[in-house]
Amino acid sequence: MKTERRAVARYRAKIPVRIEIDDYRFDATTTEISLQGLRILCSGPVANSVFNQYIQVTPGENITAKISINISNALDFAETLDCQTRVITVNRVSQDSYIVGFKIIEFIDDGFDRWHEHIATKH
DSSP, X not given: OOOOOOSSOOEXXXXXXXXXXXXXXXXXXXXXXXXXXXXXXXXXXXXXXHHGGGSSOOTTOOOEEEEEEEEEXXXXXXXXXXXXXXXXXXXXXXXXXXXXXXXXXXXXXXHXXXXXXXXXXXX
């Protein structure tokens, strides 16, 4: 019998995000979300410039990013949740595309409560 290793459930979701790492800023889309993290498809020349150097992420390496997540709230109004994250995995999927796993370190303001509500009502 196979048991689930993950502490929290993951959900497939395409949500637009804005990623800021050092002096780089670019738009991307999530592929999976959870209460604790995001897997994001990052592509294009800027993503290639950023993530090509991080293909082999060493455990414990501290690569952080600010991510702005664009969601719709309970009344279907658009809102943005800002969070600080740490890069966990970087996997190249094509010449200039990467699937990057981000662990959420903290949300700005009351973002965690709104993120929890979004996941509970939409997924």
